[in-house]
Amino acid sequence: MLSYLWVSMILFGILFSAFSGNLSGITSAVINSSRESVEICLTMLGVLSVWAGMMKIAENSGLIKSLTKKIMPFLKFLFPKLDKESQSIKYIATNIIANMLGLNWAATPAGLKAMQELQKINIDKKIASREMCMFMILNMSSLQIISINIIAFRSQYKSQNPSETIGPGLIATSISTLSAIIFTKVFEKIYFKDGDQK
Amino acid sequence: MIPVCFILIILHAYVNKIAIYDSFVSGAKEGIITVFKIFPTLLGLMLSVAILRESGALNFISKIFLPLAKIIGYPCEAIPLTFMRLVSSSASTSLILDIFKNHGPDSFIGRFVSIMMSCTETIxxxxxxxxxxxxxxxxxYTLAGALISNFFGIISSLIITKIFFHY
Incomplete structure (x- = not known):
């Protein structure tokens, strides 16, 4: 699935620019993007490690455990098959909370660990499990409560009221998250009949 | 937000008497491994996005959607951003700044993209x-689910912008 997507993006891009006579743009795109990804990774190396360190403190101090408990009813509804005490649910909770607060850098390490834990209990290691699908779709439905970057950009460009989009944004993101949950629950019913795990 | 979180995390750890600095260091070590692990994926992804962007294919796709956008009252200048938002957060940021610069953040399109960015994700x-x-x-069904939730987010942003700001 992913490789099809990747291949078609590249092929479509190169063929399209060949027809529009812009192949030199592709050459610079290749060079620039590889440099850019190294730059991003260097930034990530710093920021993400700082957050991974902070998250480790929160994990060892029991902060994450108590936060997980607070959103447990919600998690139980989304992941009914997951053990309440498992590591995976703790990392999922951390990822969700960090995402809600808009701390993307803190969310990524926890999210990747959640995937590792889910993979451990996955039956077919090549196919995404039901919990993985729910977790990923939820993650991509945008959980962020307040988008701080956007407010900063708005005030940077002299908005009269930079924060006026917070309320409407909150409604919009609730709708996208709600539709994600409904969709996934419906698809779970179609894909996993009679408690079939695969 | 970040200073508040730091203080809360550290105070909580201090009260519970754990080895704070040791925990930080061991976590940071895991963080480094994580970054190294995802680098190849990131490289491949950024390569394909850059090729797609530079080829002008995105503008072409946007043009296809233009008539439909006009019918539903979707701001035309926001179409490239809508697609870019799904693939790259840095590229969509530069597009959104362009919109703010050209139309102002308090215009219809400026408000719309501000709301739309808050309910979509780099899928x-x-x-x-x-x-x-x-x-x-x-x-x-992960891709389908993500696309549907983002689609709902985009459409509801449009409706909400119109209702909230009386366009």
């Missing part, structure tokens, strides 16, 4: 990084 980045990190190749 392809997230899917690639997370699934590749555990070597999952079949992702079932």
């Amino acid at each position: 392809f980045y997230t899917i690639s990084v997370y699934f590749m990190s555990v070597k999952i190749t079949k992702i079932r």
Whole structure:
């Protein structure tokens, strides 16, 4: 699935620019993007490690455990098959909370660990499990409560009221998250009949 | 937000008497490993996005959607951003700044993109990084679910902008 997507993006891009006579743009795109990804990774190396360190403190101090408990009813509804005490649910909770607060850098390490834990209990290691699908779709439905970057950009460009989009944004993101949950629950019913795990 | 979180985390740890600095260091070490692990995925992703962007294919796709956008009252200048938002967060940021510069953040399109950015996500980045990190190749209905939730987000942003700001 992913490789099809990747291949078609590249092929479509190169063929399209060949027809529009812009192949030199592709050459610079290749060079620039590889440099850019190294730059991003260097930034990530710093920021993400700082957050991974902070998250480790929160994990060892029991902060994450108590936060997980607070959103447990919600998690139980989304992941009914997951053990309440498992590591995976703790990392999922951390990822969700960090995402809600808009701390993307803190969310990524926890999210990747959640995937590792889910993979451990996955039956077919090549196919995404039901919990993985729910977790990923939820993650991509945008959980962020307040988008701080956007407010900063708005005030940077002299908005009269930079924060006026917070309320409407909150409604919009609730709708996208709600539709994600409904969709996934419906698809779970179609894909996993009679408690079939695969 | 960040200073508040730091203080809360550290105070909580201090009260519970754990080895704070040791925990930080061991976590940071895991963080470094994480970054190294996702670098190849990120590289591949950024390559394909850059090729797609530079080729002008995105503008072409945007043009296809133009008539439809006009019918539903969707701001035309926001179409490239809508697609870019799904693949790259840095590229969509530069597009949004362009819109703010050209139309102002308090215009219809400025307000609309502000709201739309808050309920959409870089789908392809997230899917690639997370699934590749555990070597999952079949992702079932994940892409469909993500696209649907983002689609609902985009459409509701449009409706909400019109209702809230009386356009």
